[in-house]
Amino acid sequence: MPTVTQLAEELRIANDALAAANRKLADADARHETMIGELNHRVRNMLAVVSAVANQTLAKAVDEDVLDAFQDRLQAMARTYKLLTEAGWSHLPFQELVREALAAHADPSRFSLDGPTLNLTPREALALGMVIHELAANALKHGALSTANGHVQVCWENPAGQADAIDIRWTESSGPPVVAPQHRGFGMLMVERQLAYELQGHSTVTYARGGLRATLHLPPRQAPQEHEHERGTSRWPGRHGGGG
Numbered sequence: 199m200p201t202v203t204q205l206a207e208e209l210r211i212a213n214d215a216l217a218a219a220n221r222k223l224a225d226a227d228a229r230h231e232t233m234i235g236e237l238n239h240r241v242r243n244m245l246a247v248v249s250a251v252a253n254q255t256l257a258k259a260v261d262e263d264v265l266d267a268f269q270d271r272l273q274a275m276a277r278t279y280k281l282l283t284e285a286g287w288s289h290l291p292f293q294e295l296v297r298e299a300l301a302a303h304a305d306p307s308r309f310s311l312d313g314p315t316l317n318l319t320p321r322e323a324l325a326l327g328m329v330i331h332e333l334a335a336n337a338l339k340h341g342a343l344s345t346a347n348g349h350v351q352v353c354w355e356n357p358a359g360q361a362d363a364i365d366i367r368w369t370e371s372s373g374p375p376v377v378a379p380q381h382r383g384f385g386m387l388m389v390e391r392q393l394a395y396e397l398q399g400h401s402t403v404t405y406a407r408g409g410l411r412a413t414l415h416l417p418p419r420q421a422p423q424e425h426e427h428e429r430g431t432s433r434w435p436g437r438h439g440g441g442g
Contacts, residue, residue: 267335267385274331275324277302282320289317295327296352303334304343304350313354315435316364322416325396326366332385333368333412341410342373348409361418362433364399370409378405 277298281290293311295318300309318326334343334350342348354366382390386403389412393399399416419433 270335271328271331273302274299274328278324278327282323287320289319290323292316292318292326292354295323296330299327299330300334300350300352302331303338308343308348309350309352311352313352314356316354317433317435322397325392326414329389329392329401329414330368332389336385336389337370337373337410340374341376342370345373348373356434357415363418364414364416364433366414368410368412368414370411373409376405376407376410 337343342350349371351369357363357365390401393401397416402413404411
């Protein structure tokens, strides 16, 4: 039977090993934080350079509204990058993404959000962030947010029987009369095509009489994921399989 001295020595060795492991984890975390900080700094600088080049190159070549829309899209990208950096480039709550995107266009009292906890990967967040921005920009220019009493509701759910798929509904109300455009602008084309291109999803925009409506759908994630940290992580924490 081990003596007290031998047990104490084994405990000391185990504690030393645990301390060494913790130091390695702390060093890895520090390197990870440093890399994220550097990435964020580079991205912000890149977006600033693109913005400056656009101002210098396009200021006299295109309509001012076109340049403003371009700059707004850069700002939308920058906001999503900022949120992802704050989240450690891990998983970003959809509600946080939507709230940040809409706050850039209107007072929070002008919109309502409804849905369970939904976690997005960086790729999903970047794609959906741009789609939400385009919908909000269109609402501000032509739709519900262009009037004093207009309102936007954003709802999301896990459709029944579809594993971790996502359904998102954008509904405008109390805005001006809705007239379907004869030609879709770049923003609405992005709404309709971005998810299909980036995430194999699809979008439907309906110019309903009471207000524009958009439905966004993302299918279940395909395994394995493109990035290692995205594997095996459900979009809907605490859920297994389908069900909304």
